[in-house]
Amino acid sequence: MFGLIIVVGTTQLARGGPSQPDPAQPAPPTGAGTLPDLSSMTPIEAANRLFNRVMSAVENGDSLQAQQFMPMAVGAYERARPLNADGLFHLSMLLRTAGALDDALATAQQILEADPDHLLGLQAAAEASAELGRDAEAASYYRHIVDVYTPQMARQLAEYLEHPSTTDNLLNVAEAFLAAR
Numbered sequence: 001m002f003g004l005i006i007v008v009g010t011t012q013l014a015r016g017g018p019s020q021p022d023p024a025q026p027a028p029p030t031g032a033g034t035l036p037d038l039s040s041m042t043p044i045e046a047a048n049r050l051f052n053r054v055m056s057a058v059e060n061g062d063s064l065q066a067q068q069f070m071p072m073a074v075g076a077y078e079r080a081r082p083l084n085a086d087g088l089f090h091l092s093m094l095l096r097t098a099g100a101l102d103d104a105l106a107t108a109q110q111i112l113e114a115d116p117d118h119l120l121g122l123q124a125a126a127e128a129s130a131e132l133g134r135d136a137e138a139a140s141y142y143r144h145i146v147d148v149y150t151p152q153m154a155r156q157l158a159e160y161l162e163h164p165s166t167t168d169n170l171l172n173v174a175e176a177f178l179a180a181r
Contacts, residue, residue: 038076044087047076051090058097070098085111085118086159092124096131104128117148120159123170130177139181142174149174 038046050073057065077083077091088111095104105128111121126141149171153160160167 043076043080044083047073047080047087048090050076051094054094054097066097070094074098084159085115085120085157086162089120089124089159089163092128096124096128101128101132105132117144117152118157119145119149119152119167119170120163122148123166123173126174126177135181139178142177145170145174146178 038049041049050069054066054069054073057063057069074091074094077087077094080087083091088107092104092107092111095101095107105125108121108124108128111118112125115121122141122145126138126145129135129138129141153167
């Protein structure tokens, strides 16, 4: 859970903090605590908006809001299927945050079925495995990250660019996990 908080926190800092709207998404309405009209968005836009709301609540320690919007966010990603790697990564993070670790791992593995070297899929699978107490499995994912990190980052995939705090720190996280074993 600590790793997730660090990843989400550094992602928000890289974007300019939680007070800065995501440039890819419209600014939320000014009314405090109001949710934009999700019916006017595409399914993936609605899912991403809910994901950001849940992760911001987690980062701010607002477990009540995170619990309130978690089922909506997970359901939104399920309705937005088929998901690309970024959507599956978000869904995996939500499931991990909700404590559905087996489902989070299965979702991360969906990314890896399409692209076995995908850094976000490897990271999500490694973290879910570690939280499940499957340290050998987590180490395998982290070793794979170390092996493919440089060529994967050279691909400049959109989802890598959208999660710089995750991808920029991922090699250090993987090496630290492996060194601690």
